[in-house]
Every structure is written in structure tokens, then in C-alpha cells.
Amino acid sequence: MSQWEVRISSSRGAPYFFNTETKESSWTPPSELSEDQAKALLAASQESKRAGQVRASHLLVKHSGSRRPSSWKENNITRSKEEAIDILRGYQTQIGTSADKFSELASQHSDCSSHAQGGDLGWFGHGQMQKPFEDAAYGLEVGQISDVISSDSGVHLVMRTG
Numbered sequence: 001m002s003q004w005e006v007r008i009s010s011s012r013g014a015p016y017f018f019n020t021e022t023k024e025s026s027w028t029p030p031s032e033l034s035e036d037q038a039k040a041l042l043a044a045s046q047e048s049k050r051a052g053q054v055r056a057s058h059l060l061v062k063h064s065g066s067r068r069p070s071s072w073k074e075n076n077i078t079r080s081k082e083e084a085i086d087i088l089r090g091y092q093t094q095i096g097t098s099a100d101k102f103s104e105l106a107s108q109h110s111d112c113s114s115h116a117q118g119g120d121l122g123w124f125g126h127g128q129m130q131k132p133f134e135d136a137a138y139g140l141e142v143g144q145i146s147d148v149i150s151s152d153s154g155v156h157l158v159m160r161t162g
Contacts, residue, residue, distance in 0.1 A: 003020045003021050004018065004019055004030055004032075004033060004041060005018055005020060005041065006042050006044075008123075015042055017033075017038070017041070052125055052126065053123045053124060053125045054137050054160060055124075055160070055161045055162030056124075056137040056140075056158050056159060056160050056161060057102065057103065057114070057117075057121060057158075057159045058110070058112065058114065058133070058156045058157060058158045058159070059088070059102065059106040059110045059157045060110050060112040060114075060155070061084040061085075061087050061088045061109070061110075061111055061155050061156075062111040062153065062154035063079050063081045063083065063154055064077060064078050064080060065080075065081055066152070066153055067152045067153060068153075072111070072115065073111060074111075077111070081150070081155065084154060085148055088148050088155050088156075089148065091105050091157065092145075092148070092157055095145065097143075097145065099143065102118075102145060102157070102159050103119060103120075104118070106118050107119070119159070123162065124137075130151040130152055130153065131151075132149050133151050133153075133156060133158065136149045137158050137160055140158065140160035141160065142160050142161065142162060143159075143161075144159070145157060145158070
């Protein structure tokens with residue numbers, strides 16, 4: 001019998017089935033697994049690997065007071081914090097509650113290197129992020145988007161994805 005496990009895609013952040021013997025992978029449950037076996041694998045994988053962690057994406061706009069006022073887009077960021085918040089409010093209006101629009105705008109406009117992944121920061125636990133950011137991420141339900149959050153890095157919109 002084949003050996004299946006559930007892994008999380010680094011590009012999509014979604015679970016997939018992986019056969020450790022054949023190295024085959026599948027987005028859908030393999031036909032040799034019953035529906036109950038597939039559900040049990042998914043549940044066990046998420047509980048054991050992600051206990052106490054959350055997954056989030058963000059859209060960061062830096063300002064002159066940011067701890068590193070430069071990014072992949074600009075070598076020297078001179079905008080004020082108020083200007084950064086205004087820019088972020090404009091993105092917030094465009095996003096509404098759309099995860100796809102959030103990812104699109106983060107890809108184009110975020111001052112974080114996570115822009116290459118649509119703003120996805122992956123899974124993290126307590127103490128791994130700056131306190132205001134962590135509090136926002138843990139305070140959201142999956143799929144929910146925060147209001148403007150200010151941290152030492154700049155101002156963010158945070159979307160909890162897991």
C-alpha cells in the first residue's frame with residue numbers, strides 16, 4: 001500500500017497529498033484513499049504541524065520613520081507615516097474583502113520581499129513577528145482583513161489565511 005501524507009504548498013499555501021514512496025503529488029485525494037482516510041490525513045496534518053500558529057499575508061507601506069526606509073521598489077523612502085497610511089487606505093478601499101485583490105495589490109505594491117508571494121508570510125507562532133503585527137494576525141478570523149496596523153517596519157494591512 002502506498003504511503004500518503006498531506007503537505008502544504010509553499011506557492012499556494014494549500015494542502016496537497018504527497019506519496020512518500022512514489023513522490024507523486026495531487027491536489028485531490030488519491031483514489032486509493034477513502035473519503036474518511038483523506039479527511040483524517042488533512043486534519044492530522046494541520047493539527048500537528050500548525051499547533052498554535054497562524055498564517056497571514058500583508059501589504060506593507062514603509063515611510064521615512066520605518067526601521068529600514070527602503071524596499072525592492074525604492075532605495076530611499078521619504079514619505080511621511082500619514083502619507084503611507086493614506087496610500088494604504090486607498091488599497092484597502094480597492095480590496096474590500098477580496099483575498100484575490102489583496103494578493104494582487106500586495107504583489108504590485110507591498111514594500112516587503114513577500115510581495116513575490118502575494119504578501120504571504122507563511123506560518124508563524126507567538127514571538128516571531130513584531131507585537132502589533134502578531135496581535136492583529138492572531139485577532140483575525142481566517143479570511144478576515146485588518147484595519148491599518150502600525151509597526152516598526154511601517155504600516156500594514158494584514159489578512160489571516162490560516
